[in-house]
Amino acid sequence: MKFLLKLHIIIFVFACSNLQAQEDNTADCLEFTGKFDGTVKDLTGLYTVQLIQNNKVIKEQTLNVTARFKFVMRKNSFYAVRFQKQGYISKTVSISTILPKKLELEGLYKFNLETNLISQDLSGQFKDDDIDFPVALVSYGKKCDCFEYNQAYTTKLINSMYNNLLFGN
Numbered sequence: 001m002k003f004l005l006k007l008h009i010i011i012f013v014f015a016c017s018n019l020q021a022q023e024d025n026t027a028d029c030l031e032f033t034g035k036f037d038g039t040v041k042d043l044t045g046l047y048t049v050q051l052i053q054n055n056k057v058i059k060e061q062t063l064n065v066t067a068r069f070k071f072v073m074r075k076n077s078f079y080a081v082r083f084q085k086q087g088y089i090s091k092t093v094s095i096s097t098i099l100p101k102k103l104e105l106e107g108l109y110k111f112n113l114e115t116n117l118i119s120q121d122l123s124g125q126f127k128d129d130d131i132d133f134p135v136a137l138v139s140y141g142k143k144c145d146c147f148e149y150n151q152a153y154t155t156k157l158i159n160s161m162y163n164n165l166l167f168g169n
Contacts, residue, residue, distance in 0.1 A: 029075035034113030035068045047085040075099050088117035094134040111147040130161045
C-alpha cells in the first residue's frame with residue numbers, strides 16, 4: 001500500500017512539473033512590431049499583415065499603409081508574419097521564439113521591422129524561390145540577448161533578387 005501511495009505521489013509530482021514546463025512554453029516573450037519604410041512614399045490604401053503558426057493564420061490586421069502593426073508571440077514557437085497588399089508581391093518573415101532553457105524572462109523582448117513591398121508587375125523578373133522564401137529569419141541571439149535577423153541570409157536573398165532584376169540571371 002505504501003508503494004502505491006509513493007507511486008501516486010511520484011506521478012502527481014511529475015505531472016505537476018510537466019504542467020509547469022508547458023506553462024513556461026506558453027509565456028509571452030516577443031513584441032514584434034513594424035511598418036513600411038520611407039521608400040514606399042507612393043504607397044496608399046490598406047495592407048494586411050497576418051501572424052501565422054502551424055500554417056494557420058492565428059491573427060490578422062488590416063491597416064492603413066502608414067500604420068504600425070503589432071503582434072505578441074509566445075516563447076518556444078515558430079511563426080511567420082506575412083504582408084499582403086493588392087498589386088504587390090506578398091512578403092514573409094520567419095520568426096523563431098526558441099529561447100535557452102535557463103533564460104529567465106524579465107519582460108517582453110522587442111523587435112521592430114521596417115519593410116517595403118515590390119510591385120506585382122516585377123514578379124516575372126525574380127526566381128520563384130526568391131519571392132516564395134521568407135525575406136528574413138528572426139531568432140534569439142545569445143550574444144546580444146535580443147532578437148535579431150540573420151543578416152547573411154537576407155543579404156544573399158536581396159542580392160539574388162537585385163541581380164535577377166538588373167541582369168536577368
